[in-house]
Amino acid sequence: MRPASPVSVVIAAAAALAAVTGCTEKSDAKDGGNVVKVTATDDKCEVSTKEFPAGHVELAVENKGSKVTEVYVLFPDDRVVTERENIGPGTRQRVTAEVKAGDYQIACKPGMKGAGIRQAVKATGGKAVKxxxxxxxxxxxxxxxxxxxxxxxxxxxxxxxxxxxxxxxxxxxxxxxxxxxxxxxxxxxxxxxxxxxxxxxxxxxxxxxxxxxxxxxxxxxxxxxxxxxxxxxxxxxxxxxxxxxxxxxxxxxxxxxxxxxxxxxxxxxxxxxxxxxxxxxxxxxxxxxxxxxxxxxxxxxxxxxxxxxxxxxxxxxxxxxxxxxxxxxxxxxxxxxxxxxxxxxxxxxxxxxxxxxxxxxxxxxxxxxxxxxxxxxxxxxxx
The missing domain is CATH 1.20.1420.20 (M75 peptidase, HXXE motif)
Structure with missing residues (x-):
């Protein structure tokens, strides 16, 4: 996990990648429509829900801050479930992840450094992912x-x-x-x-x-x-x-x-x-x-x-x-x-x-x- 570079060409590359989405714009209805909206700023990491069904979860991330950011889903011991780096200011990305029932944290890292701004979340239910x-x-x-x-x-x-x-x-x-x-x-x-x-x-x-x-x-x-x-x-x-x-x-x-x-x-x-x-x-x-x-x-x-x-x-x-x-x-x-x-x-x-x-x-x-x-x-x- 590397920091954003101050070099202009890095910023340009990050901006180009930031326009890329992590999955389709529409959630799969058969999967329960598990969408968690994550709004990142330079000092906040807001989530639309702190509890969602386990299974395939879609993060709909929007960076409203002024810095390139990263968004993570973390296990309690800080192991990474999924992540998306290089989310440029004013851009959106969508990421699909498989999440088992349990406690997690969603972290936003403005500037792509540090422990991040975190929200405790829970995936509920014991149904196995198809x-x-x-x-x-x-x-x-x-x-x-x-x-x-x-x-x-x-x-x-x-x-x-x-x-x-x-x-x-x-x-x-x-x-x-x-x-x-x-x-x-x-x-x-x-x-x-x-x-x-x-x-x-x-x-x-x-x-x-x-x-x-x-x-x-x-x-x-x-x-x-x-x-x-x-x-x-x-x-x-x-x-x-x-x-x-x-x-x-x-x-x-x-x-x-x-x-x-x-x-x-x-x-x-x-x-x-x-x-x-x-x-x-x-x-x-x-x-x-x-x-x-x-x-x-x-x-x-x-x-x-x-x-x-x-x-x-x-x-x-x-x-x-x-x-x-x-x-x-x-x-x-x-x-x-x-x-x-x-x-x-x-x-x-x-x-x-x-x-x-x-x-x-x-x-x-x-x-x-x-x-x-x-x-x-x-x-x-x-x-």
């Missing part, structure tokens, strides 16, 4: 995919950490981007835990108010700065390398227990495109290493994996949507292939070598995919 059996398999297959990515990430991260601890800056630089691929493919699952992402993937400008970069900034990007800008691996960097492995081991052990539903898979795919639009396309994510296109490709692969698993059901419910998604995924992947020597290679052009016009082309391709992808969650809800 779900196509193929979606249960999609969830199981996606859970296995996420676990595989975590399992494969840890040894790559250990190679990176060892190079840092050995003081081998060039080896650490070489190992840095590969160590992040599995994380970037499955980042929404990691973010759903609430506490892991800020430890391993936060940028310096993403620290919360009151946090000290000297002591509180940890993870990949802190080490990225040391390697590329400061050109050093001292005692603090060695300590942070060990800390990164500890936190990623925690992630690996927890991903198999993540709360995953078909709608969270679909919304997670959209979140990955948002990550691209507000970080990778702008160059803000990997500002020292310029390995943004590696992350970019991994985000797209993760989003496409979710889509492909959900596609059999989505195609029956909305053939036009899946046709458009197939087209836009293919177009974006073809465009990315221009920046690597081989489609079997994960070596990409350094992003500081990608000009303004080419970045605009990439941004347009991301937005062209994000618009239909935002409708995927509604397409997998049983009608």
């Amino acid at each position: 779900r196509d059996p193929r979606l249960d398999k999609a969830v199981a297959d996606y859970r296995a995919y996420v676990q595989q990515q975590a399992d494969e990430t840890l040894p790559l991260a250990e190679t990176f950490a060892k190079a840092v601890k050995d003081g081998d800056i060039e080896a650490a630089k070489k190992a840095y981007a590969p160590s992040r691929i599995g994380w970037e493919r499955t980042e929404p699952v990691a973010e759903s835990f609430g506490d892991i992402d800020p430890k391993v993937d936060v940028r310096e400008d993403g620290l919360e108010d009151g946090q000290d970069p000297a002591t509180d900034w940890t993870g990949w990007h802190r080490l990225e700065k040391s390697l590329w800008q400061d050109k050093k691996t001292g005692d603090r960097e060695k300590e942070l390398a060990d800390r990164l492995i500890t936190d990623l081991t925690d992630w690996r052990e927890r991903v198999g227990k993540a709360d995953i539903t078909p709608t969270s898979m679909a919304n997670g795919a959209k979140e990955l495109l948002d990550e691209v639009a507000t970080g990778k396309v702008t160059g803000e994510e990997e500002r020292y290493s310029h390995t943004d296109l590696v992350d970019f490709k991994a985000n797209v692969e993760g989003a496409q994996k979710s889509y492909e698993l959900l596609k059999p059901v989505a195609q029956e419910n909305d053939k036009a949507l899946t046709t458009e998604l197939d087209k836009q995924f293919a177009a974006l992947n073809t465009l990315l292939d221009k920046y690597r020597p081989s489609t079997t290679s994960y070596e990409f052009t350094s992003y500081d070598k990608v000009g303004k016009a080419d970045r605009k082309e990439l941004s347009d391709a991301v937005n062209a995919l994000a618009e239909p992808l935002s409708k995927l969650a509604a397409a997998v809800v049983v009608k």
Whole structure:
């Protein structure tokens, strides 16, 4: 979960994404018409009801504030049920989520930072969500995919950490981007835990108010700065390398227990495109290493994996949507292939070598995919 960037191109990208809706404008009457209106301002988060039937719930979000905001549905322990980032001032978005009976909080985060302004809500009733059996398999297959990515990430991260601890800056630089691929493919699952992402993937400008970069900034990007800008691996960097492995081991052990539903898979795919639009396309994510296109490709692969698993059901419910998604995924992947020597290679052009016009082309391709992808969650809800 990354902060909004002050750079104008980020604001433009967020504005473009903010026009995208998370589901159809009309709720499914067969699902009980579960619509919760969320009105966000710079200092309020108002909900139309604090109690609603469990099942497929639609958040109709309107940002009446002056800041870009995020809206979350949270479990009591702050795990994320669903979220939508980059909701621009004066815009509306709709998000479909599967919510079981229980207590939750709806949080608005003006400026996309902090704990947010929260409202306690309750989902009532014990009726199980009606779900196509193929979606249960999609969830199981996606859970296995996420676990595989975590399992494969840890040894790559250990190679990176060892190079840092050995003081081998060039080896650490070489190992840095590969160590992040599995994380970037499955980042929404990691973010759903609430506490892991800020430890391993936060940028310096993403620290919360009151946090000290000297002591509180940890993870990949802190080490990225040391390697590329400061050109050093001292005692603090060695300590942070060990800390990164500890936190990623925690992630690996927890991903198999993540709360995953078909709608969270679909919304997670959209979140990955948002990550691209507000970080990778702008160059803000990997500002020292310029390995943004590696992350970019991994985000797209993760989003496409979710889509492909959900596609059999989505195609029956909305053939036009899946046709458009197939087209836009293919177009974006073809465009990315221009920046690597081989489609079997994960070596990409350094992003500081990608000009303004080419970045605009990439941004347009991301937005062209994000618009239909935002409708995927509604397409997998049983009608």
